Amino acid sequence: MSDTTSTAAARHFPAINLHVLGPVLALLLLIALGAWLNPNFLSYGNVTNVLARSAFIGIIAVGMTFVITAGGIDLSVGSMAAFVAGLMILAMNSLIPIMGVGIPVILCGLAVAMIAGFIAGWLNGVLIAKVRIEAFIVTLGTMGIYRSLVTWLADGGTLSLDFDLRALYRPVYYDGILGVGWPIIVFALVAILGEVLMRRTAFGRHCAAIGANEQVARYSAVNVDRVRIATFVLLGMLVGLATIMYVPRLGSASASTGVLWELEAIAAVIIGGTVLKGGFGRVWGTVVGVLILSLIGNILNLASMVSPYLNGTIQGVIVILAVVLQRERKAAGAR
């Protein structure tokens, strides 16, 4: 008896280690490849550029990690970001006549973004947890709804932030402290808090329990509905936060804002080792996943060996590979 358990345990450890290190090794390999192909790759300008561009998807992907860990999925985040951006710009523009161009207007805009994200996430969560509709179906629906709403708000065109206000808001994307841009700082903070939330709090533990076996969670007095709604609310608010960082970059929103963000975010979560079916998630893995995805694009742009148009192909291959590796670990564990 003790014989079988000890061999099972012995087999367990190397498998886990390989699984933990996989995404990190892939990231290091990409960095080495990038540095070898182009000396500018590791330059300050390129690194901050890559990180700042990853920040939007990254902030959303951290929230997505919780949703997926708890056994859900959210396809609506890209459309939600566009819709929140549209609302935010409309709100700020319409407040200028009353409040004038100034910081208060921007603060109101931020509040609108966070509240809109909160409500959108809460709606997804309630429809899934209380009305008991599949997460895939609910968010497929809201994905279409938000995309159409932002198109309608912009009347098919582009919603542009007032020009004077744009100048005031710009630094939120372009400035930072000690040469580190705000988007990067915010992304780092979100990632660190997310990692602590996932690993060290009852909320994170409950997410994993629900994703692993909802019945067990229910029988263990976990408030399953509340936790599930909370994951969607958290994701909605992080979409709001990502939008806050994104709007000053272009100062506009249109029907094409945030297109395919949901797929990039989900891909990053999966590459990072979170199990798509739920039950196990790691936020730092998601961060690695986001970096891998944006480095691929960056390297293709810099290297000119492969057409940058093949970016999507390579990303797709990596996502599929990540899942294959995940399954091999599971098979090894089951043996």
Add this chain to the structure above:
Amino acid sequence: MTAPVLAISGVSHSFGAVQVLFDIDFDLRPGEVHALIGENGAGKSTTMKILAGYLRPTSGQILLNGAPVSFTGSQQAEAAGIVMIHQEFNLAQQLTVEENIFLGREIKRGPFLDHRRMQAESRALLQRLNSNVDPRARVSDISVPNRQMVEIAKALGREARVLIMDEPTAVLTARETEILLEQIDRLRAAGTAILYTSHKLDEVARIADRVTVLRDGRHVLEAPARELNTDRMAEAMVGRELSGLFPEKPEVFGDPVLQVEGLSVPGLIQDAGFTLRRGEVLGFAGLVGAGRTELMEAVVGLRPASGRITIEGKPLKPGSVMAARSAGLVYLTEDRKEKGLLLGKNLRQNLTLLALDRFTRILIDRKAEAAALDRAVAEFDIRAGDLNMNAGNLSGGNQQKLLLAKTMLAEPRIVIIDEPTRGIDIGTKQQIYTFIAGLAAAGKSVIVVSSELPEVIGLSNRVVVMAAGRIAGILEGDDINEQTIVRLAMGMPGEEVKAS
């Protein structure tokens, strides 16, 4: 007497370190119904699975028409005309009745399925069973007894020479049971060899030609059915030394701590009421499907129900496991693999899941968690090769102990334990019995739901017997005995027992 068509000789079987069958001889003859009876855990299912090719015995022989065979799987046994009808049906829910009956041996005309012929044949098979199920109906849409009929029709369609029926009447009403028994009579007359198991001994007496009794994995009795009555069968099934296995029952009780009045769950439980006192062990007995688990799940808020539940005089918020837990009431599920433990998570995360708030301010105190695991491993004698292993890699008995430890970590005052010893070996059973008695002695109150009568009798101060979603009787003192419980559980009045 005809020669046996299928037999096992000297068969033993072990699951891991636990031996469940000891040197069993058993045979089935054409045109004969051979009943295999015994308590839960006596080894009936294992014997049936070996006969039907689902399991290969650890040692011993399987003889088909007198020649040794070794089935590599149930398909091979089925090809030899041996069909097992499971308690949990093996039907494809989304396919129609006809598609299920002909699954794997579809009739074709050219490249296409000949639905008309398959439907006609399905109808004919079902008519032989006096069943008017529409062959075109989806299995998911028909009732449970009808699914049973479809299973039997499927077996008939395969021209089974040997039919192994695992408690076929557990889900049937009295009338449906009668039809099934008539069918079995007919199959017997047609020369089919039938293995029949049931907990309902009156049925066994009615249908069987021969009866074999298993107890604790050993063959204890084989006799022609006409030489036995139900009492003899029950005696042979139970006949074990009960003293020693069970600790002394506590004697002193305090006030009522849990009162349940008029509790109903639509379609499952009708108007159930009982009281649990401080320091008491209250047993719940009944047949499978009598609604014991459903009643307990309703009490702790896992199922919507109507009725009144009070804990120490205070009404309990209905439908909330969280509220029940805060009130000191916890439920330990019978289904440890699906509802009790996260098999893919480590011991520590499983242990603290129910009582996680005790380890959390803002962050989870992982040192305290590790210390709690060390204490639990010592206190409950959980044998794990490595404390970082996943709960799924523990043996059944150790999983059960981990589940107990998890439940007790919430420091409950009232514990409901559903099937405390299902599928675990006798040594661990005794540990768990001692633990339950210790809880009661420490002033906690315990409800034990069990299908194993010796367990209910050996542990409980009082026994509630349930039948068909109702409380059939509450027994105390000398009334707590196997016969009275069995009679009540089968819906017979308890009074007659004392007279006989």
